[in-house]
Amino acid sequence: MLNRALIALMSLLVVQGVAAAAELIGVPRIINGSTIAIGKTRLGLAGVGAPSLEQVCLDASGARWTCGAAARDELAMHVGSQSWSCQTEHRDDRLVGICSVGGEDIGKWLLGAGWATTGAHASKDYEAAEADARARKAGLWAGAFIAPREWRRRNAQAPKLGALDISPAARTVLLHGHFGPTPPSPECAIKGHINRSGTCIYHLPGSRWYARVVMEPDNGDRWFCSKDEAELASCRETKR
DSSP: OHHHHHHHHHHHHHHHHHHHOEEEEEOOEEEETTEEEETTEEEEETTEEOOOTTOEEEOTTSOEEEHHHHHHHHHHHHHTTOOEEEEEEEETTEEEEEEEETTEEHHHHHHHHTSOEEOTTOOHHHHHHHHHHHHHTOGGGGSBEEOHHHHHHTOTTOOEESSOOOOHHHHHHHHSOSOOSSOSSTTOOEEEEEOTTSOEEEEOTTSTTGGGOOOOGGGTOEEESSHHHHHHTTOEEOOO
């Protein structure tokens, strides 16, 4: 009887595991280099981390540039208006997927083109694609940058990546955003605040915690002009 119960339980877990994975097909809205939305469903590319739209990197000549916006735009140009097929699953309370376009693995392309770094659970193929981009000094690797995951956390101990040798002052530039402590205009007064876990939370004027949130550019806090703009930057509205 015990063996039968164990077999039944294992069968149920297998069925549930299969049900947890699903295929999502459609032409996506590209939010950033590693986050898309198909219809109302948002998902991240599994095993891939692209810079946030507001992340600052240095190019091969040492000039500042918004590498996150560049990664998004390069991805958009590469895939055009083609339909994507994504094998999705929930991982760490997030929906992620391995996505392909015309048989090409988009995550592997991003890594090979140098527009992203490997994330958690990356495959050997993904690691090899990243290593190849690093050796060719492709994309981000031509200059200097902080790994996207560490940049979101503002990890001051995170190593500098890329081929460019930089000064301590330049390294500080890589960790910081380029946003001020006061709104650029009255129309752009939505507060985007990075919390302790590295998540961007936005607060609308007049909301409960708005007045208490102190904007700290060194923390990566930034201003938005609309809710859509905040959500496109992977911020979510405060739940309280």
